Amino acid sequence: MGGTVQSNFKAGRAASRRGTEEPAFVKWTLIAIGLVFALLFLLVPLVNVFYQALEKGVGFYFSSLSEPDSSSAIRLTLIIAAITVPLNVIFGLAAAWAIAKFEFRGKAILITLIDLPFAVSPVVAGLVFVLLFGLQGYFGQWLDDHNIKIIFAAPGIVLATLFITFPFVARELIPVMQATGAEQEQAALTLGASGWQTFWHVTLPSVKWGLLYGVILCNARAMGEFGAVSVVSGKIAGQTQTMPLRVEELFNSSRISEGTAAFAVASLLALLALFTLGVKTWVEWKTRRDHKLAQRAEVIGQSQA
Amino acid sequence: MAEKKFNPLPGFGLTMGYTVLYLSALVLIPVAALFLKALQLSWHDFWRLTTDPRALAAYKLTFGASLIAAFVNAVFGTLLAWILVRYDFWGRRFIDALVDFPFALPTAVAGLTLCSLFAGNGWLGRFLVPLGIHGAYTPLAVVIALTFVGLPFVVRTLQPVLENLEQEIEEAAATLGASRWRTFVSILAPTLFPTVVTGFALAFARAVGEYGSVVFVSGNRIYETEIAPYLIVIRLDQYDYHGATAIAAVLMVISFAILILINWLERWASHFQR
Numbered sequence: 250m251g252g253t254v255q256s257n258f259k260a261g262r263a264a265s266r267r268g269t270e271e272p273a274f275v276k277w278t279l280i281a282i283g284l285v286f287a288l289l290f291l292l293v294p295l296v297n298v299f300y301q302a303l304e305k306g307v308g309f310y311f312s313s314l315s316e317p318d319s320s321s322a323i324r325l326t327l328i329i330a331a332i333t334v335p336l337n338v339i340f341g342l343a344a345a346w347a348i349a350k351f352e353f354r355g356k357a358i359l360i361t362l363i364d365l366p367f368a369v370s371p372v373v374a375g376l377v378f379v380l381l382f383g384l385q386g387y388f389g390q391w392l393d394d395h396n397i398k399i400i401f402a403a404p405g406i407v408l409a410t411l412f413i414t415f416p417f418v419a420r421e422l423i424p425v426m427q428a429t430g431a432e433q434e435q436a437a438l439t440l441g442a443s444g445w446q447t448f449w450h451v452t453l454p455s456v457k458w459g460l461l462y463g464v465i466l467c468n469a470r471a472m473g474e475f476g477a478v479s480v481v482s483g484k485i486a487g488q489t490q491t492m493p494l495r496v497e498e499l500f501n502s503s504r505i506s507e508g509t510a511a512f513a514v515a516s517l518l519a520l521l522a523l524f525t526l527g528v529k530t531w532v533e534w535k536t537r538r539d540h541k542l543a544q545r546a547e548v549i550g551q552s553q554a
Numbered sequence: 555m556a557e558k559k560f561n562p563l564p565g566f567g568l569t570m571g572y573t574v575l576y577l578s579a580l581v582l583i584p585v586a587a588l589f590l591k592a593l594q595l596s597w598h599d600f601w602r603l604t605t606d607p608r609a610l611a612a613y614k615l616t617f618g619a620s621l622i623a624a625f626v627n628a629v630f631g632t633l634l635a636w637i638l639v640r641y642d643f644w645g646r647r648f649i650d651a652l653v654d655f656p657f658a659l660p661t662a663v664a665g666l667t668l669c670s671l672f673a674g675n676g677w678l679g680r681f682l683v684p685l686g687i688h689g690a691y692t693p694l695a696v697v698i699a700l701t702f703v704g705l706p707f708v709v710r711t712l713q714p715v716l717e718n719l720e721q722e723i724e725e726a727a728a729t730l731g732a733s734r735w736r737t738f739v740s741i742l743a744p745t746l747f748p749t750v751v752t753g754f755a756l757a758f759a760r761a762v763g764e765y766g767s768v769v770f771v772s773g774n775r776i777y778e779t780e781i782a783p784y785l786i787v788i789r790l791d792q793y794d795y796h797g798a799t800a801i802a803a804v805l806m807v808i809s810f811a812i813l814i815l816i817n818w819l820e821r822w823a824s825h826f827q828r
Binding site for chain 2: 431
């Protein structure tokens with residue numbers, strides 16, 4: 250850390266002259282504590298996943314991923330995400346449009362209700378669907394008579410995942426849509442655009458980065474959900490086992506090689522998390538740049554007028 | 555907002571209708587079903603199921619560990635947010651991006667990696683276990699896992715507030731002869747406190763419901779390291795639907811309460827920024 254002291258020396262002195270910066274030793278103590286904490290709680294767990302996954306070599310890594318139960322878990326996880334993410338995107342767009350572009354009574358309550366799945370324990374989220382559709386549940390007998398399986402089958406996993414990932418797209422979109430206001434849409438309508446045209450050509454482009462991050466986050470959660478899915482899935486290897494459930498089974502097995510296999514499957518989910526973080530950083534950089542460009546355009550416009 | 559402005563945008567009926575329909579079908583009706591099921595129990599049964607010693611031990615661990623984890627996050631999260639916003643150092647951007655890692659990482663993977671780190675032969679365990687610090691299969695393991703999953707909340711709540719803080723006020727204080735410590739105590743701390751409390755509440759809410767990471771690291775021993783969500787799963791596995799529902803109803807009511815509290819805190823905190 251010694252090298253960086255030098256490079257920040259100038260900026261540091263300027264700030265301390267203004268009396269708004271701490272003495273150097275306080276500053277570097279705080280940075281050191283923060284870095285150690287971040288190292289222990291963020292970086293070491295991350296590196297550990299990949300280290301453990303590759304401990305027995307690349308060959309073992311790929312063979313444990315292509316093992317039938319693991320590869321079927323990967324396939325099921327992809328299918329679940331492919332169903333749940335689009336449904337929650339449609340909901341997110343509809344909810345954000347209604348909430349951001351219109352004023353109505355009970356808006357605050359609606360937003361709180363959309364947040365509800367954040368606050369509910371994943372296990373409780375799984376349980377509510379067992380109470381509805383399980384054999385002992387409200388619709389259990391009827392479903393059984395008609396030979397429809399929801400709990401301990403893929404539809405139950407889809408429902409539980411939808412519940413858990415339900416707020417993500419809406420929560421990302423609402424603030425972005427609110428920030429852009431309704432003037433541009435009103436202008437487009439005045440100029441004769443239809444409602445759909447306005448939505449596609451005016452609203453969607455202005456919220457695209459927020460939407461992208463919402464989709465990526467929703468996808469990461471859909472693929473990684475554990476608690477809710479474990480309650481409704483029945484955990485049948487090769488059939489209703491998603492990737493996180495596969496990780497758990499391999500972890501609970503007593504064979505040591507399975508421990509490495511658990512990390513191999515887990516490493517895919519960790520890669521997904523890293524990809525999500527990458528997209529987030531990129532989206533933030535993009536929106537900041539767009540914002541700056543807009544500000545500059547405004548300044549130029551004002552100076553010309 | 556007193557007078558109703560004419561809004562020419564189309565689609566309110568459609569989007570609002572769909573939102574309410576989807577919300578009801580997916581969230582409100584299932585949640586209502588839980589309470590309906592819980593109401594079928596007599597008061598006596600409900601009390602017996604939710605207060606048996608095993609359940610009480612599980613609540614104690616869940617809420618105790620969540621409180622400690624949220625407190626650790628409030629302290630270190632504030633510190634992290636401060637150094638990320640105010641200081642420039644090597645690796646700042648990297649750490650900044652990494653703060654969201656626990657939020658993006660599936661909880662099962664978090665539990666798996668933390669368990670292997672703190673186990674006797676793990677990277678951290680091999681130094682800590684000889685010192686008598688057992689970070690796996692103990693109540694401490696639960697606290698560590700909950701601290702990990704709650705870490706982004708305090709940092710991310712505090713960061714925008716710190717960025718928008720007007721440094722002129724601090725300059726004014728310095729000009730008037732206040733020491734840096736005095737400025738911190740009488741200006742920064744009171745301004746930031748409501749936001750830190752909001753972040754604390756968010757981390758606490760996340761920790762109370764957490765399941766995935768904890769079941770990997772805790773060992774799930776009855777009366778010792780068993781959290782309340784795990785007890786629900788046990789009751790379900792025993793086909794004890796009433797037992798599962800009763801404990802779930804308790805957790806759900808507490809979740810509601812925390813959610814309302816957070817909403818109120820956010821409004822209180824935003825009041826302080828003006």
